[in-house]
Structure formats: C-alpha cells, structure tokens
Amino acid sequence: MCFNMSLVTDRLALEGEFGAVFEQFPSYSGGSTPSIEYYNRSGFSHPLWPVVTVQDPGNFSSAHWGLVPSWVKDRESALRLQDMTLNARGESIWEKPSFRSAAAHAQRCLIPVDGFFEPHEHEGKSYPFYIHREGKLFALAGIYDRWVGPQTGREYLSFSIITADAAGLIDTIHNKKHRMPLILTAQQYPRWLDSDLSQEQVRQMLGDDRLPELFAHPVSKQLYSRTPAALEPSVQKQCLTGIDAVDRIALR
DNA sequence: CCAGACGTTGTT
DNA sequence: GTCTGG
DNA sequence: CCAGACGTTGTT
DNA sequence: GTCTGG
DSSP: OOOOEEEEEEHHHHHHHHHHHSSTTTTTTOSSSSSEEEOOOOOOOOOOOEEEESOOOEEEEEEEEEEOOOTOOOOOHEEEETTSSSSGGGTTTTOOOHHHHHHHHHHHHEEEEEEEEEEEETEEEEEEEEEETTTEEEEEEEEEEEEEOOOTEEEEEEEEEEEEEOOOOHHHHTTTTOOEEEEOOOOGGGHHTTTTTOOHHHHHHHHOOOOOOOEEOOOOOGGGGGGGGGGGGGTTOOOSOOOOHHHGGOOO
C-alpha cells in the first residue's frame, strides 16, 4: 500500500541520481528555481510526478499518479478508475485489464521519492509512519500507460506504484494489509528499465524480501487531513505519539 | 447477447 | 480493448 | 468470514 | 456442497 509519497529534491540531484534530464516537466524545466516540494502528496489528488520510463530513460517524463489505461472512454470513467489504480499488485499486472497492456509492452518506470508513508494499526487506531533513507533519493517501481482525452485529444501519461508482500521493517509497520511498494536502489534502476526483463524476472524482484537500509518514524495524523497543513514539511518530522508500542518501531 | 466492470486498500 | 455477470 | 448463488440466451 | 463476491 502506498497512497502518500514525498519528493523534496532539486533538479540537479534528481538528474545525478537517475542519469536523466528535465525537458518535459513543466515545473522543472525553464524555471529559475527548479525544485518541487512534495513533502506529502496524496495519490488521490493525482499529482504530476517526474518519472523515468523504459521507453525514454534519458528524460524525466511528467506523469499523473493513478494509471488511466488507453481504452477508457471518457473523462468521468478515467477519474473514477484513477482512484483505484494508485497501486498495482505486482503479482497480477499481466492479467488485470487495467494493467496488462502496460505490462505486456514493458511500460515500466522509476518513480523518484525521498520517502513514502504507511499506516500502522495499534488498538484500532491508525498511526502513519514516514519511511525514508535519511534524505537519500531512491525509486519506487511503477508501470505507466498513455490515454488520449476524447475531448482535448491530448495525451495523458499516468502511472501506478507496483506493490508486493511487505517485508522487514515495512511488514512490522504495515501490520494490517502487509503490502509495500516495490523499492529500487540505484543498482536496480537499469534492471527495472531493461525492456527485455521477463515476467519471471519481474516476479523474482517482487519476491525478493531483502530491503535496503530504511528508517521510519511515526508522524502526525495531520497527514490524513485534507488541509494545507498536510502538505507542510512538518508532516515528515518526528512526532512521537507517546504510545510505546508505536514509538518502539522507530528505533531501528 | 448486452451492460458493466476494469482496482486497491486511507484517514479525518 | 476484453472479460464477466446476468 | 458470511451471504448468496447455483443458469441460459437474439431483440427492437 | 462449493465457489464467488463483498
């Protein structure tokens, strides 16, 4: 599960990490202060995100979070479906109508993040955690598709986060659904972007429960609100809940 | 045969 | 576009 | 886990 | 009885 992500990095750091340049992404290219501040972005607002695709690995493409498959007929259906395609279960992307075209055509992408959020349940209440690598960039694995708006005729690029069974620290945190986004480190970027990657090889990556070094701490439940405060840097900051069972997880 | 789904896992 | 449910 | 289906087909 | 959908 992954409905909230973070990306607070300037253009140069992104270009260095992913070996791609910005020419397509409006808020990055041409601006004098080419950075964005996505301390917390909810998938349900379908934000534009810079991604690196198999088909154009040398550039950052701008894509909306929430995959809209090419066969969707109208804007209303697209919006409805988009709330349900923030994640794609990695195990079933080859069968699901919404994802199989993307899966069949190796439309995979890297989604740069500084971190993401997962809920921890304790005595019936949900405590959001921020999961990160101490400011080090990394990527989540995604698939994407293109949709052409019937009214506008314009192409709409959009993606889903690939999920797998949770492992390690994330399994401890996400104790209800036990799912996590597929996390990629720099060494794995070329592999995910290899257009010849077989279904078997993708399944292997999904089943690999080794995680890179991760850090996590509980954050304010403000994260769940739909106020401007939920977008502020403070949502990422350490915020001890005072509940031992929850705080203890952060000590890793 | 046609209509409808097509998806994943949140919270206040 | 393609499958499922009725 | 429990509720509900359990079936087929050309219609305006 | 057993499968599917929620």
